Amino acid sequence: MSTATSLPTLTAKDLASDQEVRWCPGCGDYSILAQMKKALASLGIPREKFVFISGIGCSSRFPYYMNTYGFHTIHGRAPTFATGLKACRPDLSVWVITGDGDGLSIGGNHLIHAIRRNVDIKIILFNNEIYGLTKGQYSPTSRTGTRTKSSPLGSIENPLRPLSLAIGAEATFVARTVDVDINHLTETLRRAAFHRGSAFVEIYQNCKIFNDGVFDYATDKSIKADNTLYLEHGKPLIFGKDRNKGIRLNGLEPEVVTLGSGITVDDLLIHDERAEEPSLAYLLSRMVYPRFPECMGVFRAVQRPTYDELLNKQIDEAIAKKGRGKLEELFASDDTWVVE
Amino acid sequence: MTVSHPTVEAIPRTHDVEVKELDAVTIRFCGDSGDGMQLAGTQFTNVSAIVGNDISTLPDFPAEIRAPAGTLAGVSGFQVHFSSHDIHTPGDQLNTLVAMNPAALKTNLKDLEPGGILIINSDAFTTSDLHKAGYTSNPLEDNSLKGYRVLRIPINTLNREAVAPVKLSPREADRCKNFFALGFVYWLYERPLEPTLRWIREKFSKNPAVLEANTRSLKAGYNYGETVETLPVHYRVPKAHIKPGKYRKITGNEALAIGLVTAASLANKPLVYASYPITPASDILHQLAELKRFGVRTIQAEDEIAAVGMAIGAAFGGALGVTATSGPGICLKSEAIGLAVMTELPVVIIDVQRGGPSTGLPTKTEQADLLQAMFGRNGECPAVVLAPRSPADCFDVALEAVRLAFRFMTPVFVLSDGYIANGAEPWLIPQIDRLPSIAVHHPSSPNGNGHGDVPFLPYKRDERLVRPWALPGTPGLEHRIGGLEKEDITGNVSYDPINHERMVRIRAQKVANVAKEIPELTVEGPPEGDLLVIGWGGTYGTTLTAVQRAQRKGYKVAQAHLRYLNPMPRNTGDVLRRYKKVLVPELNSGQLLLLLRGTYLVDAVGLNKVQGRPFLVSEIEQKIEQML
Numbered sequence: 001m002s003t004a005t006s007l008p009t010l011t012a013k014d015l016a017s018d019q020e021v022r023w024c025p026g027c028g029d030y031s032i033l034a035q036m037k038k039a040l041a042s043l044g045i046p047r048e049k050f051v052f053i054s055g056i057g058c059s060s061r062f063p064y065y066m067n068t069y070g071f072h073t074i075h076g077r078a079p080t081f082a083t084g085l086k087a088c089r090p091d092l093s094v095w096v097i098t099g100d101g102d103g104l105s106i107g108g109n110h111l112i113h114a115i116r117r118n119v120d121i122k123i124i125l126f127n128n129e130i131y132g133l134t135k136g137q138y139s140p141t142s143r144t145g146t147r148t149k150s151s152p153l154g155s156i157e158n159p160l161r162p163l164s165l166a167i168g169a170e171a172t173f174v175a176r177t178v179d180v181d182i183n184h185l186t187e188t189l190r191r192a193a194f195h196r197g198s199a200f201v202e203i204y205q206n207c208k209i210f211n212d213g214v215f216d217y218a219t220d221k222s223i224k225a226d227n228t229l230y231l232e233h234g235k236p237l238i239f240g241k242d243r244n245k246g247i248r249l250n251g252l253e254p255e256v257v258t259l260g261s262g263i264t265v266d267d268l269l270i271h272d273e274r275a276e277e278p279s280l281a282y283l284l285s286r287m288v289y290p291r292f293p294e295c296m297g298v299f300r301a302v303q304r305p306t307y308d309e310l311l312n313k314q315i316d317e318a319i320a321k322k323g324r325g326k327l328e329e330l331f332a333s334d335d336t337w338v339v340e
Numbered sequence: 341m342t343v344s345h346p347t348v349e350a351i352p353r354t355h356d357v358e359v360k361e362l363d364a365v366t367i368r369f370c371g372d373s374g375d376g377m378q379l380a381g382t383q384f385t386n387v388s389a390i391v392g393n394d395i396s397t398l399p400d401f402p403a404e405i406r407a408p409a410g411t412l413a414g415v416s417g418f419q420v421h422f423s424s425h426d427i428h429t430p431g432d433q434l435n436t437l438v439a440m441n442p443a444a445l446k447t448n449l450k451d452l453e454p455g456g457i458l459i460i461n462s463d464a465f466t467t468s469d470l471h472k473a474g475y476t477s478n479p480l481e482d483n484s485l486k487g488y489r490v491l492r493i494p495i496n497t498l499n500r501e502a503v504a505p506v507k508l509s510p511r512e513a514d515r516c517k518n519f520f521a522l523g524f525v526y527w528l529y530e531r532p533l534e535p536t537l538r539w540i541r542e543k544f545s546k547n548p549a550v551l552e553a554n555t556r557s558l559k560a561g562y563n564y565g566e567t568v569e570t571l572p573v574h575y576r577v578p579k580a581h582i583k584p585g586k587y588r589k590i591t592g593n594e595a596l597a598i599g600l601v602t603a604a605s606l607a608n609k610p611l612v613y614a615s616y617p618i619t620p621a622s623d624i625l626h627q628l629a630e631l632k633r634f635g636v637r638t639i640q641a642e643d644e645i646a647a648v649g650m651a652i653g654a655a656f657g658g659a660l661g662v663t664a665t666s667g668p669g670i671c672l673k674s675e676a677i678g679l680a681v682m683t684e685l686p687v688v689i690i691d692v693q694r695g696g697p698s699t700g701l702p703t704k705t706e707q708a709d710l711l712q713a714m715f716g717r718n719g720e721c722p723a724v725v726l727a728p729r730s731p732a733d734c735f736d737v738a739l740e741a742v743r744l745a746f747r748f749m750t751p752v753f754v755l756s757d758g759y760i761a762n763g764a765e766p767w768l769i770p771q772i773d774r775l776p777s778i779a780v781h782h783p784s785s786p787n788g789n790g791h792g793d794v795p796f797l798p799y800k801r802d803e804r805l806v807r808p809w810a811l812p813g814t815p816g817l818e819h820r821i822g823g824l825e826k827e828d829i830t831g832n833v834s835y836d837p838i839n840h841e842r843m844v845r846i847r848a849q850k851v852a853n854v855a856k857e858i859p860e861l862t863v864e865g866p867p868e869g870d871l872l873v874i875g876w877g878g879t880y881g882t883t884l885t886a887v888q889r890a891q892r893k894g895y896k897v898a899q900a901h902l903r904y905l906n907p908m909p910r911n912t913g914d915v916l917r918r919y920k921k922v923l924v925p926e927l928n929s930g931q932l933l934l935l936l937r938g939t940y941l942v943d944a945v946g947l948n949k950v951q952g953r954p955f956l957v958s959e960i961e962q963k964i965e966q967m968l
């Protein structure tokens with residue numbers, strides 16, 4: 001017999017830790033923290049089931065500010081701790097908080113392999129295109145020419161597109177959002193939470209101190225509609241202040257077209273986040289301002305078995321087939337002999 | 341299906357040979373890496389163990405993945421020491437050497453005793469193979485082998501004849517020749533064929549032709565010994581008097597794998613074993629990957645750092661987290677191990693040491709990672725360090741490593757080495773109900789009374805200075821840990837200078853407290869005297885044998901062996917001071933020596949060998965005599 005008990009509803013406030021938040025005033029991280037608490041509170045998952053794991057960098061202080069379980073690990077390696085945890089604790093909701101330096105430079109290897117394995121963890125990458133904690137060096141996502149303390153004449157390196165990398169690593173869920181668009185941010189985090197498997201979310205995050213305004217084209221109310229495209233599954237790719245611009249495919253290349261004078265909605269690409277092949281998601285991830293509007297929303301969301309699921313399944317199947325292993329049998333797993 | 345062997349079934353005794361009883365024999369099988377010498381050696385070991393000898397083995401793998409056939413770099417060897425008494429080493433000098441080709445002869449002959457038996461596959465001594473081995477004249481013809489009892493056997497020819505009735509390609513037929521050689525050696529040392537025949541039947545049950553051919557080769561080799569007057573004598577090594585019980589043969593890597601699974605079972609914890617392939621540790625991963633039925637979760641990580649991260653992540657979640665590697669992998673894992681020290685999570689790190697520095701000698705043994713395990717991290721970063729002393733001892737050390745990791749919430753190193761990882765000895769199978777229990781406690785309620793309104797204090801310690809292991813998923817105990825310095829008790833991030841020093845001391849004292857719960861150091865031999873020989877890890881058996889020989893000669897010498905290197909047993913200083921002199925044999929340039937001299941102010945002397953090979957008993961024996 002059971003009595004129905006309703007879960008105590010979690011509020012965003014319940015998820016705030018007692019630690020003083022110490023990002024710079026005006027840092028985009030504040031908004032992400034606030035929306036994260038909102039998103040998690042809405043999931044119906046008890047607070048003790050959440051674990052936040054981070055590496056090193058401004059964003060990686062995140063776990064200290066959440067009143068959940070948290071692990072502030074070492075530079076770039078957060079996905080490895082998360083993988084080990086999830087391997088033995090599939091009951092937990094495990095979130096990795098990383099940045100462009102942490103996740104794409106020192107931790108690039110772990111990021112691609114966690115995604116490739118499709119471990120059921122949520123990887124949230126705060127992309128501010130700069131090293132903040134070490135006071136302003138260019139990062140792997142800094143645009144070519146970016147002048148910083150370590151690139152006084154402008155960076156000569158090609159920036160990585162985080163979503164392109166994730167898609168190349170066989171990601172099953174890929175999304176992008178931006179720190180100041182709070183509703184979209186909350187909704188994107190919720191979508192990631194509901195995805196079974198590795199969910200990779202890039203958040204454009206303003207670093208007030210070392211890279212202020214680098215995403216203005218995507219956040220400034222007067223221009224952002226012309227520079228961003230909000231993806232919706234099954235809908236044509238339309239954008240612009242007057243909703244009169246769209247993306248059409250010309251051969252294998254996307255192009256921006258203006259609706260009217262012979263071009264109709266039917267000519268435009270239709271977004272399909274569930275496409276088997278990731279070609280469309282990849283193509284969208286390659287659209288970069290100023291040549292193109294940059295896409296926001298869910299690029300790709302497909303279901304594949306998760307690593308932790310398969311790991312446990314192999315164990316269950318082995319036990320079902322031959323029974324649970326006994327130590328006696330393990331000890332005698334080679335020829336034995338008896339000395340009288 | 342049954343296979344009949346009309347031509348080789350009956351083993352006729354056609355000439356009488358004398359049977360001579362020997363106390364102990366050391367034999368080495370060597371040939372090209374494609375010649376199946378590891379298999380021959382392993383089979384010989386198994387049979388010897390089954391007939392009741394004590395055994396100790398030493399495989400010697402070539403460094404190259406697959407060096408060109410017939411070259412010196414491609415020689416693979418397997419040494420077996422079997423005896424009618426207790427033995428602790430694979431033997432210094434060979435009594436018998438099986439050389440399947442000129443390269444094998446060239447690289448191994450120096451280890452054969454004068455007058456020793458040399459079994460040579462004469463078919464392989466062709467001009468081209470002699471040339472590949474760097475011989476300018478044929479040693480079978482130039483009289484250079486006259487100091488040995490040489491048995492030239494045309495193994496290729498005889499083997500092909502033996503397997504001729506089975507339809508095999510010449511290549512496949514030649515692949516059986518290790519069984520021919522093995523069969524002959526079985527005759528030479530009066531070993532039964534049945535255990536190997538059974539192994540062949542099981543191994544090749546799906547391939548009747550190969551099953552039949554290998555069976556024929558083995559029997560043909562044996563019969564060749566019986567019927568051809570190669571030697572007027574063959575040998576018998578009677579059963580050893582060893583402790584009664586049920587035994588199996590075990591390598592160090594096997595014992596570690598089985599020990600970890602056992603420890604997980606005793607602690608009622610899932611084992612999460614994450615590692616990146618590396619010689620000579622990979623076999624542990626292979627073994628454990630087979631043990632899914634025991635709830636073992638193996639993860640082949642993308643690199644060494646990921647492997648230790650996964651193990652620590654698993655420990656955070658309440659599992660038994662283990663990673664294993666060799667020296668170069670430890671370098672990569674160091675930062676994460678520091679995190680485990682800071683966050684005080686229990687994790688076991690196995691280092692199967694090999695020759696270094698850098699890539700070094702991947703397939704050869706060395707003991708040069710001791711100081712790395714002790715100190716190879718940034719900051720004051722103490723961890724527990726243990727070392728098994730023999731292949732079978734790896735089982736006990738695995739259990740102890742897990743017990744201490746859980747009990748003290750600390751990373752624990754296990755320093756194995758290539759010698760004991762691949763070497764084998766008999767293992768007295770333990771009775772499950774006699775195994776120690778491994779207790780684990782996870783809090784389920786807050787401990788924060790009296791500290792404001794904070795319900796849970798992750799760094800509030802017990803009397804042993806151990807912090808609670810609260811698991812994610814426990815309501816009310818939500819907390820954060822990390823690599824930044826912790827405030828005492830609350831675990832909050834703290835940059836306070838006085839707190840930092842206090843935490844450094846606490847972490848050190850906690851590891852030092854382990855010494856209160858481990859056995860005292862014991863000695864083999866007189867409790868005081870002229871010389872103490874003290875070592876650690878895989879040198880145990882060789883040192884013991886050398887010390888026993890010196891004792892029989894009347895020297896007042898004793899042996900002590902450290903299983904616990906950090907912390908060392910609490911009476912270590914007392915033991916050292918009870919002898920006039922102290923000798924520390926190590927396969928490095930003097931690492932334990934440095935620790936003993938620095939910690940206990942004793943004028944200890946080192947015996948150091950860094951050749952990628954274990955000590956010979958005679959090397960230690962000589963040093964002992966020289967010092968007395």
Ligand code: SF4
Pocket residue numbers: 022023024026027028029058128132133206207208209210
């Ligand atoms: S340095 Fe930049 S990213 Fe870091 S906290 Fe300050 S504003 Fe935020």
